[in-house]
Amino acid sequence: MTVTFPTGFLWGAATAAYQVEGAAREDGRTPSIWDTFSRTPGRVLGGDTGDTATGHYHRREEDVRLMAELGLGAYRFSVSWPRVQPTGRGPASRGGLDFYRALVDDLLARGIQPMLTLYHWDLPQELEDAGGWPARETAHRFADYALLVGEALGDRVGLWTTLNEPWCSAFLGYAAGVHAPGRTDDEAALRAAHHLNLAHGLGAQALRTVLSADARLSVALNPAAVRARTPAPGDLDAQRRVDALATRIFTEPMLRGAYPADLISDTEPITDWSFVRDGDTDIVKHPLDALGINYYAPTVVSAATDNRPDRSDGHGAGGRSPWPGAGRVAFHRPPGKRTAMDWAVDPTGLYDLLMRFTREAPGLPLIITENGAAFDDKPDADGAVHDPERIAYLHAHLDAVLRALGDGADVRGYFLWSLLDNFEWAYGYSKRFGAVYVDYATLARTPKSSARWYARVARTGRLTPS
Numbered sequence: 391m392t393v394t395f396p397t398g399f400l401w402g403a404a405t406a407a408y409q410v411e412g413a414a415r416e417d418g419r420t421p422s423i424w425d426t427f428s429r430t431p432g433r434v435l436g437g438d439t440g441d442t443a444t445g446h447y448h449r450r451e452e453d454v455r456l457m458a459e460l461g462l463g464a465y466r467f468s469v470s471w472p473r474v475q476p477t478g479r480g481p482a483s484r485g486g487l488d489f490y491r492a493l494v495d496d497l498l499a500r501g502i503q504p505m506l507t508l509y510h511w512d513l514p515q516e517l518e519d520a521g522g523w524p525a526r527e528t529a530h531r532f533a534d535y536a537l538l539v540g541e542a543l544g545d546r547v548g549l550w551t552t553l554n555e556p557w558c559s560a561f562l563g564y565a566a567g568v569h570a571p572g573r574t575d576d577e578a579a580l581r582a583a584h585h586l587n588l589a590h591g592l593g594a595q596a597l598r599t600v601l602s603a604d605a606r607l608s609v610a611l612n613p614a615a616v617r618a619r620t621p622a623p624g625d626l627d628a629q630r631r632v633d634a635l636a637t638r639i640f641t642e643p644m645l646r647g648a649y650p651a652d653l654i655s656d657t658e659p660i661t662d663w664s665f666v667r668d669g670d671t672d673i674v675k676h677p678l679d680a681l682g683i684n685y686y687a688p689t690v691v692s693a694a695t696d697n698r699p700d701r702s703d704g705h706g707a708g709g710r711s712p713w714p715g716a717g718r719v720a721f722h723r724p725p726g727k728r729t730a731m732d733w734a735v736d737p738t739g740l741y742d743l744l745m746r747f748t749r750e751a752p753g754l755p756l757i758i759t760e761n762g763a764a765f766d767d768k769p770d771a772d773g774a775v776h777d778p779e780r781i782a783y784l785h786a787h788l789d790a791v792l793r794a795l796g797d798g799a800d801v802r803g804y805f806l807w808s809l810l811d812n813f814e815w816a817y818g819y820s821k822r823f824g825a826v827y828v829d830y831a832t833l834a835r836t837p838k839s840s841a842r843w844y845a846r847v848a849r850t851g852r853l854t855p856s
Contacts, residue, residue, distance in 0.1 A: 393792065393853045400503065400803030401848035402464030403457070403825065404760055406510035406554070408440045409812040411470060413447035417485035420476040422512035423522070423563075424815075427570035438818030444810050445833045447489065454496040456826065456835060457809070460845040464503040466759060466805045467493065468510035468554065475535050478514030482538040490539075494546050505549035505805070507610065508536055508593060511559055511570065518571050523559060523582035526665070529589035536593035540600040548605050551682055551759065552593045555612045556586035557636060566712035568816055576714035577661045584666055587643050591673035598676075609644065610682030610759040613637040613747075614689045615739030619722055624693030628719040631656055632691050635713055645751055647675035657715040680802060681747060682759035685787075686731075687724065688739035694720040730764040730821055735783055737790035744794035744801060755802045761787050762807035764814070764821040767838060775827040780840040788853050806844060810835070 408424045428439040446453055457465055471478060473486035490506075497504045509532065517528050536552070553559070562569035565579035594607050601607075614636035618625040634653040642650050648671055654663055694717075713719060724734035740761065747756055763783040769775050788804065795801055811824035819830055825841035828834070846854055 395792065395851040395853075396795065397851070399801075399851060400464050400757070401844075402462055402466055402503075402505065402803060402805040403460075403809035404466035404805040404807050405446070405468070405809050405812065406507070407468045407470035407473070408443070408510070408512045409808075409814070410444045410446040410810055411473075412441060412443040412445045414439075414441045416447070417473070417489070418476050418483045419470065419473040419486065421515040422470070422472045423515055423518045423570035424512050426515050426518075427572055430572070433572060434816055435818040435820050438813065438820075440813045442833075443813050444828050444830075446810070449833065450489070450493055451496060452835070453810070454493070454500060454502070456837070457497075457502055458500040460825075460837065460841055461849045462502055462845075463848065464505050464549070464803065464805070465497055465809070466505040466507060466551070468507040468512075469539055470512055471509065471535055472512065472514040475514070475538055478517040478531050478535065482542065487539075487542045490543060494543055498546060503549060504547050505551065506539070506543065506547045507551040507554050508532075508539060509552065509559075509589075510554040511563075513559075513571075522564070522571060522573075523585050524564060524575075524578040526585055526588070529585045529592055532589035533592035533596045537596040537600065540597045544597070544601045544605065548602075549608070550597060550601065550605060551608045551610050552590045552597075553586060554610045554759075555684055556583065556590070556609075556640060557612055559586055561635070561712035561714070565714055566710045568710075568712075574710045579712075579714055580657060580661050580663075581665045583639055584663075584670070587640060587674045588670055590644065591670075591676045594676040594678075595673065606679035607676075608678060608680040608682045608757065608759075609640075610684055611637070611640055612684040612686075612760075613641065613743055615685070615742050616689045616691060617724075619690055619692035622693070625691065628691040628693050628716070631716045631719055632689060632713065635716060636689070641747075641750070643671045643674040644678070645675070645754075647671045653715075660714050678754060680755045680757050681751060682757050683740075683743055683747070684760035684807075685740045685743060685758065686761070686763070687729075687733035688736050688742075690722040690724050692720050692722065694718045729779075729783070730766050731817075733763075735763070735786070737786040740787055741790040741794050744791070744799040745797060748794070748797075748799045753800075755800050757802050758791065758804045760805060760807040762823050762825075764823045767811075767822045767827055769827065769836065773836065775836055775838040777838045777840045780825075780838070781843045784840060784844060785853065785855075788847065792853060
């Protein structure tokens with residue numbers, strides 16, 4: 391089997407604005423739902439917030455130099471909506487846009503391709519107060535925001551992503567309540583999922599009016615590698631239900647222009663889907679130039695055997711489920727090694743997803759927009775940070791990518807999550823995903839041994855021993 395990646399394969403790392411930027415109240419930025427959520431007692435572990443995060447807003451040049459030293463060919467970052475368009479309405483903030491202009495210029499000067507994500511969960515709080523993603527108007531506000539960013543950066547950014555993991559925005563935010571804005575309403579979550587889809591389509595349409603002809607548009611989804619615990623009919627039906635809610639609720643309207651009939655049937659007790667208007671799915675089905683896939687671990691399900699099904703789904707232990715219409719599904723811990731997030735280390739799930747979309751969306755290039763692992767990294771006595779577990783994790787998953795390439799998958803790039811240790815949403819600063827260690831007291835950066843290993847792979851295009 392080959393151990394060499396194709397010429398031109400894009401090697402990158404990723405971050406998200408609220409997790410790394412800090413400067414939460416500077417240059418006209420207004421609060422996002424994550425500012426509000428993290429400042430609400432009991433919502434985030436340890437009472438942590440992203441007010442300072444890793445200080446990337448003021449350490450931009452240092453971080454770009456670090457990327458160059460690590461040989462990255464691309465950097466996937468998100469734009470903070472309330473930094474660029476305070477309150478989510480009206481003209482752009484010059485100061486907010488200037489930060490991203492400078493970031494893009496710094497990246498290009500060092501030969502690093504910018505990959506811009508418009509939305510990575512930081513909805514302006516004023517839009518949430520007006521209804522949030524369950525409100526149709528939010529999708530139109532997103533299109534206006536997309537146009538502002540496209541007009542400012544479209545001449546220099548060639549890779550654009552509309553949304554990151556809309557499943558998390560809809561179902562962790564509005565059904566389970568473990569992510570911002572912390573609401574627990576199944577019907578609102580399903581409406582939010584549709585309006586996120588609509589926002590993707592409207593945003594893509596807006597961008598196409600201002601981007602160059604060779605700019606590429608994508609969306610970053612976290613499709614689930616769902617596995618039935620046994621071949622029993624009840625377990626297979628559980629697999630189908632979760633696949634509809636986790637994956638096909640986004641891929642079917644985006645790629646085929648219609649919601650799955652079984653999804654609508656499964657959720658009939660919750661909603662009649664009248665929030666989907668004539669013509670909506672035609673908008674959602676905007677042509678994509680690539681499909682972004684975020685992958686961390688597989689999902690194992692079965693039919694529930696009682697009225698309190700297991701919630702070992704990897705999305706927190708809250709009392710509310712993020713799975714509307716799947717109340718009789720049980721989630722099980724996959725076997726094998728685990729990360730600090732208690733997620734299974736299983737690269738076969740990534741291979742399966744790459745081959746699935748090779749079959750279901752032939753001709754559509756794939757990009758792994760997130761893949762990585764949290765471990766309990768600590769500096770040694772000399773200040774070095776050795777993380778052999780992460781190197782083994784990355785090696786195994788990159789090997790899965792090579793297998794998929796060999797079996798016909800058109801995978802164009804891989805983005806390591808994450809460049810830096812950072813604010814890990816409801817877990818605060820307790821989980822470290824970064825290839826670069828961040829001392830949260832001083833914000834000093836120290837590349838871990840995995841960063842050096844990944845740099846060698848990126849530089850040579852060859853999967854070296856772990």
